[in-house]
Amino acid sequence: MEQHFATLSFTTRGRGLLDITDRVRDCVAASGLCKGLATLFLRHTSASLLIQENADPAVQDDLERFFARLVPDGDPLFRHRAEGPDDMPAHVRTALTAVQLAIPVLDGSLALGTWQGVYLWEHRRQGHRREVVVHVLGER
Template identity: 70%
Template sequence: MLNQATTTLAVDTPGRGLIDITRRVRDWAQAQGFSEGLLTLFVRHTSASLLIQENADPEVQRDLERFFARLVPDGDALFRHRDEGPDDMPAHVRSTLTATQLSIPLLHGRLALGTWQGIYLWEHRQRAHRRELALHLLGR
């Protein structure tokens, strides 16, 4: 028989950048007492995203930011949607190019992340926001 558990996590962001949420997610998943299952994370916003990325060298995160700044620059004349400023539409494009949902297996009571993998919320807006994540764990 499968069981399930759900929760929401609020994450305050300082503005654009990657926020490591691995510990919060891992602690919640382990506290559910499941030995195996599947954890789904979903960010409830259109200008932020989720990703699994290297957690050892912070230069990886800075390189990702530099790449996306080149790929989708703020204030690009291509974009007409600017209701909340020059970073509005670029933030939506960035979230479209990344992911708003992740699925992570739970094996032997632990998230099956690799040695150098961390879970990140990626804030794509310049100013601070409070982001909400929905977590759903299905397993036994």
């Protein structure tokens, strides 16, 4: 077994999904590994990672609207507001999603389905710099 590590940096534009599939694919290709597992870990508590449909942008809009209803900014339930009314809602959104993904690597590529993409989901209203650590473990 061999392993490869990389840290990818992204600048988000604020709340919403950012397609990071190509950057992750490039990282897997650079590893030179043909079969194994790619693990992605987001080093933040107010954003998340997910695999989602990449064909219809309405899916992303619907997800955003659902979470806005589920965890609204400024909800009086929350006491933690150190960085504004979207602070605690962003942490709750992260708790309901994930900061880590595991994706099989087959024939040197991510084993994603036809309509699947890898997304960084920014939960804060303002843009932020985010880091994703990619670990590829496998064989040549």
